Amino acid sequence: MRNRIFASLIILLIANTVVGQNRRRVDLSIPEVDRKDVICFALYTVHDQTLKLTAQLYPLKNDEVRLARLEIKKEGNWVEVAQTEVIEQGWTAPFRVAKWDDANTWQYRVRHGEQAVYEGTIRRNPTDKDEIVVAGFTGNSIMPAHGGDISRQDILDNIQRINADILFFAGDQVYDHKRHYAAWLKFGRDFGDIIKDRPTICLPDDHDVGQPNLWGESGKISTLRGAADGGYAQPGLYVQEVERAQTSHLPDPADPHKIGQDISVYFTNLNWGNIDFAILEDRKFKTGPAGRVPKQGPRPDHIRNPEYDPVSVDVEGAILLGKRQLAFLKSWTQDWQNAKMKVALSQTIFCGGAHIHGSASGRLHADMDSNGWPQSGRNRAIDALRKGFAFHLAGDQHLATIFHHGVNEHRDAIWSFCVPSIANLYLRWWAPLEAGANREDNMPEYTGDHLDGFGNKVTNYAAANPEKKPAGNILNTRSAGFGIVRLNTKTREITMECWPRNVDITSDDAQQYPGWPRTISQLDNYHPRSWxxxxxxxxxxxxxxxxxxxxxxxxxxxxxxxxxxxxxxxxxxxxxxxxxxxxxxxxxxxxxxxxxxx
Amino acid sequence: MTIQSDQAKVKASNWQTQVLEYCLRIGNFFCFAGWAWGHLYWEPSYASILWSEASFEWFQQFGYSWEEFTGTGANDGLIQKCIQWIGWICVANAVLSFTARRNSWIQLCLLTSGSLFMLAVAVAKYIRSGFELPMLIEHGGQILSPILLVMALSIGVRNRITTMTAIIAVMMTFGGHGLYAVGLWPTPATFVGMTRVVIGWDYDASKLFLLVAGVLDFIVCFGVLIPFLRRSSALYAMIWGIVTAAARPVAGMSWELNYWGADQFLHESAYRAPHFFIPLFLYLYWTYTKVQHSFGSLTLETKDMTLPSTTK
Structure with missing residues (x-):
């Protein structure tokens, strides 16, 4: 009898969820557009006098040409500077123009056929500016349940108000695991108005390539539910299409050798306004934990047992960034040509940056999807980055945090800022059970020196924890928002700002999440107290x-x-x-x- | 016919009934043993449905607080406990696969609830898949496995209702697979991935292979209804059921992994046991029927009712 009652309860619960899901489904159909509007949006970067611009098109009809043209306005006249074939799988048109004059601002337009035109601005390299403003985003859920259906106009307005120099989308621009193209077009419709006029860096993360977590293992094929066995769950062709759409406008890769399934790499650097950005792929080479580490919980990538020995999971041979990226970082940190400050951009931060995971999943001691694992790989990565005093900007965690990382001692390495989600699909909280050591005066107990779930040394300075039971303002009670980083090349200061959604960030009464803003010196990224x-x-x-x-x-x-x-x-x-x-x-x-x- | 030859036929029928019954018992056992492993050792694939605010709101009506629902970290919450309970229900169902008898009504009722549980799992996975119909349909074999066993024990393995239920189970499993494999719904990436890893073919060849396999799945669905095709269809379904279930550990296991990855992958094969044991049941049933028809005019279904469960 109890069995039957229980089964009935489960069925009722599922029926309730079905009704709920149906109520909240997202329309991702690709709209039929006029032929003059067939170019959805365009992304670009300029680096080392080379312009790379990728135009994203709606599907072309069979009888339409597959050629796209790029024109710039010179002395009042439109002049064609490049042509490219439209790649049908994903409908992208990637342009590359060498010997680009980055000392001047140029109006551009992408054209297709006779009618379609998409216009924007290629900015000049702001080398004369003292302050370079980077706007950072992550987690672009479009699910109504998380406020994903709320207009992004507030973000667009704020970016225009502060006139950000560069945009950084750290990952999860797309959450749909099967329809990247349709969702990417929606992303373009939502953000195209700010992307078209300034350099933009996009890093595809796990959801972008169609899986809940990603340990790329150099292109292996994953067959385990959850993909913790390492590799890609979607076919290589799908991953290639995603990376072409999101990263083909980035500067040429530092080491272009492909990985398994013919998947490209895109790790590289971008020098803009005398800031040298390292663009990293912290998932692509990373080892999957399933079967490699002793089981510590109900998922191969989750550690629930707080009594476990962190050393036991730091298994030999487990890779984080991999040799190729570490070699790139070694040369990047020593190369200061046209650079006054260095910033590393990657999908996520180098520690376990949350304790409570999911809207209702409770406390998790450590999550191997974070870059806190494998610990040796994490230490190698931040040891490489600190040699260039690189500040780290990332996302993915669904929880904005500021951490000062340590390798041999607390606070002996880089600082990181994990930006909040645009709309927060999955809630996380930084909530250590013990108060942090060496906290600043009047700071919450969760700040200060801690060991993360992997035993990594971290010092927390801020965490935009969501409300325990979010209600009301569906975006900000879930700690949605975006980050702004101001890099002052004159004072060598780095200021982190963390803004909620739907506020005018230029107004006097606008308030950031508690703990922000914070300003550090460039030198703080490698200044151990013992030195x-x-x-x-x-x-x-x-x-x-x-x-x-x-x-x-x-x-x-x-x-x-x-x-x-x-x-x-x-x-x-x-x-x-x-x-x-x-x-x-x-x-x-x-x-x-x-x-x-x- | 002599009395002696009649006795021989009844003896043979008894033995065959046992074999048929054990096909269903073993299939059901592995199905629930696999799910038990998935619940008690790992986390079931539908767990994210429970870990949602909608679930919390629902349980909140019964007075559960946030901490009681999620756990505090120091102890388990309702979600973790529910998963454990369900795991033990699976263990019980696995045990019942061998202990249930014709007249043990409590055990038969509990086995029947196993079908309801499997239906709930299938619906949960259907929701997780974004309401893809094949996801629901392809679980037909697992959903019907316990109830099929109950039918076999209570009304007889040769009863028309039992065999029709088995046919429906096979049709659902293979129909669901087929809808995915031919691409009427997006082919799950793992289908292609496993094919590529196991056979070593490239993406295009693997897709073509799955297309052919999908068409064959549909042929099986119709084949089991056509008398002259049904035995070969069931035989093919059994072999293909074994292959698809084995593909998980074959693709995923490795000497380099802890326990060679057996703890990660073997249960995925185990809970797919009805995908080949039910076709095997049908194949043997039709084989025995054919042989016995050639013996003479003994009405097996009537006999089956009089000599039902040989393990009394």
Whole structure:
């Protein structure tokens, strides 16, 4: 009898859910558009005097030409600068124009056939600006249940008001696992008006490529539900189409060798306004945890047992960024050509950045979908990034946070800002059971020094936790919003802002999520408290590139472009360093026996 | 006919009844054992349905608080407990597969509730799939497996209703698969992925292979209704059922993984056991019927009613 009652309850519950789901379904049909509107939107970047622009088209008819043209306005006349074939699988038209004049702003238009025209602006490289403004987004749910059907006009208005220099979409632009193309067109309709006029970086994440989590394992085929066995659940052709739509306008890849299933790579760098952005793929090479780590919970990627030994899951051979990206980062952190500050962009942050997962799934000790796992790979990644004082901007967590990361000690590595979701599909909370150590005065107990679920050293400075039972304002009670990062190349300061939705962020009474804004120095990204200072070095030119090399290991400690014509290096105590300097690269040794003192 | 030859036929019929019954018992056992593993060791695939605000709102009506529903971290909430309970119900159903007898009504009732449970699982997966009809249909074999066993025990394995239910189960399983495989609904990526990993073909060849397999699935659906095709259809369905169930561990398991990945993949094969045991049941049933028809005019269905459950 109890069985029957229970079964009846389950059926009632499911029926209730069915009704609920039907009420909240999303229309993702591709609209039939006039032929003059067949170009939906266009994304572009300019790097190293090369323009790359990808126009996204609606489906073309059989009798329509497959050629798209790019024109720019020169002295009042439209001049064609490139043509390209429209790639039918995904209807993208990727243009590449070398020897681009990035010192000037250009009006452009993409054309198809006789009627279709899409216009925008290619901005000049803002090298003369002191402050470069980056707007960061993630998690673009379109489900009405999460406020996904609410207009994005507030975001568009705010981006126009602050005139952001560059847009960064960190992932999950698309949540539909089977209809990326249709959802991508909707994304374009929603954001095209701000994307068309400024460089935009998009990183496809797990949902974009059609799966709930992604451990890419260099292109392996995943066959396990949830994909924790590693690899891609969708066919390689699908993944290629997604990456072509979202990343073919990025600068050429640093190391273009393809991975399994003929999937491309896109990790590279973009220099804009004297900020050098590393564009990383933190999922593509990552090892899947299923069967590799001891089971610690009801899912192979979730650790529910707080008593487990974190070392047991840091298994040998598990990869995070992989050798190719680490090699790229090594050269990127040492290359300061036209760069005053460095920022790493990737899908997610290098720690387990939440404790409570899902609207109702309770506490999770650690999540291997985060970049806190594998710990050795995480340490290698942030060790590489701190050598260039790179600030890390990412998304994916559905929870905005600021962390200062540690490798050997707390706060000895980079800072990260995880931006909030545009509309929050899946709630998470940063809620450690113990109060953080070394907190700032009057800061919440969840801030301060902690170990994440993998035993990684992290220091939290802010977390935009959603309400425990979100109600009312369906966006902001779920901590939806976007991030703004102001990179000041003059003061070398980085300011993080975290804004809720539907506020005018330029108004005096607009309030950010608690914990924001926060400003740090570029140097804070590698300034362990145990280090000391060397004497001040004076140079006969401004902003030299300075590099410290450890005499014992011959390894580069760090490379940086000095803020002034003088620089006071900081370094570990009781070790001897060689200091190299140069105008654009550290090619001249100025001392071979520099030591730091407390 | 002599009394001796009649006794031989009845003896043979008894033995065959046992074999047919055990086809259904074993299929049902592995089905629920697989689901039990999925609930007690892992998390069932439909769990995300429970972990939703809609579910919480529903349970809230019964006075459950947030912490009681989700768990606090230090202890399990209602969701985790529900999953565990369901897991134990699966264990019970797996055990009942072998213990249930014709007159043990409580056990038969509990087995019947297993069908309701499987229906609930199928509906949950149907919702998760975005309301794709084949997802619901293809679970027909698993949904009907317990009730088929109950029928076999209570009204006889050779009863027309029992065999018709088995035919419906096969048609649903293969019809659902076929709808996906030929692409009338988007072919699940795992179908293509497993084909590529197991056979080593490229994407296009794998899609073509699945298209052919899908067409054959439909032929099976009709074949089991046509007397001269039904045995070969059932035989093909059994083989294809084994292949598709085995594809999961074959594609996913590896010497490099803990327990070779057996804990991840084997239960996925196990709960698909009705996909090949029910066709096997039909194949054997039609084989025995054919042989016995050639023996003479003994009415097996009548005999079956008089000599039902040999394991009394």
């Amino acid at each position: 000391g200072k060397m004497k001040e070095f004076q140079f006969d030119y401004a902003h030299p590139v300075v590099q410290l090399v450890d005499n014992e290991t011959d390894e580069v400690l760090y490379t940086i472009r000095a803020q002034n014509s003088f620089f006071t290096p900081h370094a570990p105590l009781n070790r001897e360093f060689t200091i190299k300097v140069g105008k654009d690269s550290p090619d001249r040794v100025i001392t071979t026996s520099a030591k730091a003192k407390k």
